[in-house]
Amino acid sequence: MINVAMVKSINIITDNDLCISCGACTHICPFSNIEMKYNSYREKWEASAKSTEPCLKCGGINKCLEVCPSYDMDYIKLAGSNKNNLLGKIKNVYNGFSMDNTNRLASSSGGFIRELCLSLMKAKVIDTVISIMHHKGLDYLPSPIKDVSLMPNSIYHNINYENAFKILKKSDRKYLVIGLPCQITSIEKLLHLKKFSFLKERVYAKVALMCGYSFDRINALAFAYYSKVDINEISYREKGRYRKTRITNKFESKVFDFLKPKSFSELINNRLLVDRFLVQNGCLYCVDHMGYCADIVAGDAWQRRYKDDYIGTNILISRTAKGEEAISKINNFHIEKGFKNEIIESQSILYALGSIGEGMRDIKFKGKYFYPHHKRTINSEDIKAFKFGIFDLLKIKVIKKLFRERRFALAKICFALIGSKSLIKYRIENYIRRVSLK
Ligand SMILES: Cc1cc2nc3c(=O)[nH]c(=O)nc-3n(C[C@H](O)[C@H](O)[C@H](O)COP(=O)(O)OP(=O)(O)OC[C@H]3O[C@@H](n4cnc5c(N)ncnc54)[C@H](O)[C@@H]3O)c2cc1C
Ligand code: SF4
Ligand code: SF4
Ligand code: SF4
Structure with a gap:
């Protein structure tokens, strides 16, 4: 039995x-x-x-x-290679930005995704784009989109992506599919099944966003609680690459500037919203932050040579011939060849190499539970697993629990105590940066 x-x-x-x-x-x-x-x-x-x-x-x-x-x-199989310092297959690296300032400013980075969608639709290479679109409240739904002004920029909280594959199944059109690396992996895995292989030709190309993490929606609710604003909608990257968080409800709409918090308390709120350990648990184990299965990967060009760019620039990896073809069709986008080493330079090395995910294998609180054994760095010496400190684990275990129990005030006190040294350091560095920019 x-x-x-x-x-x-x-x-x-x-x-x-x-x-x-x-x-x-x-x-x-x-x-x-x-x-x-x-x-x-x-x-x-x-x-x-x-x-x-x-x-x-x-x-x-x-x-x-x-x-x-x-x-x-x-992931070695998915990446098609364990070369390139585990960054996956690379045909070319590019940097660039939209030459239309409205599109560039509406986007999180350089507006690549918007310009690519517009160019491919204009050239009739695709009928439409599968992108998330605002539904209601904090919900965004994958939808077939022709009007790029309906596309949001980066949404950092949990999204139900189930509808993306439903759209592919439903209608025989040609699509550009946009998603996070895990979402694109799920599409790729389904398309590889015999049952769905006929859908492959509906996908012109897949674009993944480089992705450090995304968080449960509770972070946004906590942020709204600390900011004393009722939350109906939230956006994270308003007008330019530096984060401005906007919370909207029926009566008001308020913006919080990540770089210029008005008080120490606001600084803590900002840090709590995006702390790299207060993320979806699945993200902690993620080793594919670089979209192994995509034709093109788009990220923020945070490398040194763009440090003074306040509007936004993309770093792009083309992984396949299809990726190259798609990029060759883009209009209205200033593009330059880049270098492989800029990929790691532009990203936190912890994400670029999936170091946090590797580190999760070693920590002991997994107990009797299941945790993923992603096969990727076996026999590889390219990567060092992230060594978790006690404070990192306290965030994952204790602060997250306090969030979930809606004990937001206590969570903030604990976070401030745990992170006081780094919060003060961050405030000083931020002050110096702002003074030097004046
Ligand atoms: C959760 C998350 C984490 C990220 N982490 C990093 C990082 O660590 N390093 C880095 O360089 N870049 C990261 N990015 C990508 C970056 O913020 C930009 O989205 C990317 O550079 C593309 O910029 P863009 O200007 O071309 O397009 P954007 O205007 O930003 O357009 C993004 C498009 O991506 C899609 N999209 C946005 N959010 C989601 C979502 N949650 N799920 C599915 N699709 C979505 C939508 O179609 C949207 O129109 C992240 C993005 C997200 C959403
Ligand atoms: S992450 Fe796994 S369990 Fe969750 S929806 Fe995707 S396939 Fe299903
Ligand atoms: S094991 Fe998974 S696929 Fe099989 S019946 Fe259960 S839920 Fe469905
Ligand atoms: S970190 Fe990995 S699992 Fe988490 S949202 Fe990004 S791609 Fe998906």
């Missing part, structure tokens, strides 16, 4: 808080046994198997786990 408790399904991902809401598993379950549900304690979308019975019939194949980017992924 099979022990029901031992039946493996997508629930081991969700029970261990590793779901990053890509939705891939919902499209593969032969028994339509998976649904995306909103978890209002964790404040995020998650996959959930409705019943264990069909999973018993699944006979240990667990198709859902096969496509899950938070399960044991073979």
Whole structure:
């Protein structure tokens, strides 16, 4: 007799808080046994198997786990190479920005994505773009978009991406698909299945955003609580590359400048919103921040030579012939060849090389629970696993829990105590930078 408790399904991902809401598993379950549900304690979308019975019939194949980017992924296989210092396949590196200031300022970085979408649609290479679009409140839904002004810039909180593949299945058109590396991996995994291989030709190319992390929506709720504003909508990158967070509700709309906090308390709020350890648990294990499965990867050109650029510039990796072809069709975009070493220079090395994800393998609090064994750096000496300190672990374990229990005030006090040294250092550095810019 099979022990029901031992039946493996997508629930081991969700029970261990590793779901990053890509939705891939919902499209593969032969028994339509998976649904995306909103978890209002964790404040995020998650996959959930409705019943264990069909999973018993699944006979240990667990198709859902096969496509899950938070399960044991073979990233060496996905990357197609473990060369390039584990940055994946690279045809060319570019830097550039939109020559239309409206598009550039509406974007997070240089406006590449908007200009690429416009150029490919104008050249009739694609019919439409699959991008997220604002739905209601904090919800953004993958949607077919023709009007680029409906595309948001970077949304850093949890997004339910399930609809992206639904769109592909539904209508026989040519699409450019845009998403985070994990979302693009989930699409790629599904397209590789025999069942869906006919959909491959609907995808002209896939564009991934370089991605350090994204967070559960609770961070945004905490930020709104600290800022004493009711939150209906939030945006994170208003007018230029340096973060300005805007919170909007029925009655008001307020902007908070990441670089110019008005008080020490506001500085702590800003840091709490985007702390690299207060992120979705699945992101902590992520080793693919560089979009291994995409044709093109777009990020922020944070390298030294753009340090004085306050509007925004993209760094781009073209990984495939299709990526090169797409980039060759872009209009209205100033583009220059870049160098491979600029990729790491532009990013925190922790993300560029998936160092935090590697470090997660060593920490002990995983206990009896499941954690992903992503196969990537086996036999590689290129990468050093991030060594977690006690304060990092306190953030992951204690502050996140306080957030989820809505004990926002206590969370802020703990965060300030844990991070006081680095917060003061950050404030001094920030002050010096602002004075030197005057
Ligand atoms: C969660 C997150 C983390 C990121 N981390 C980094 C990083 O560490 N380093 C770095 O260099 N760049 C990072 N980026 C990418 C960067 O912010 C820009 O999005 C990227 O450089 C493209 O800029 P752009 O000006 O061409 O396009 P943008 O105007 O920024 O357009 C972005 C497009 O991407 C899509 N999109 C935005 N958010 C999401 C989302 N949550 N899920 C799915 N699709 C989305 C939408 O189609 C949107 O129109 C991150 C982005 C996100 C969303
Ligand atoms: S184990 Fe099989 S039946 Fe159960 S959720 Fe996964 S794919 Fe569906
Ligand atoms: S990460 Fe994606 S595939 Fe994995 S459980 Fe969540 S929705 Fe399903
Ligand atoms: S860090 Fe990795 S898992 Fe998290 S959102 Fe980015 S690509 Fe997805």
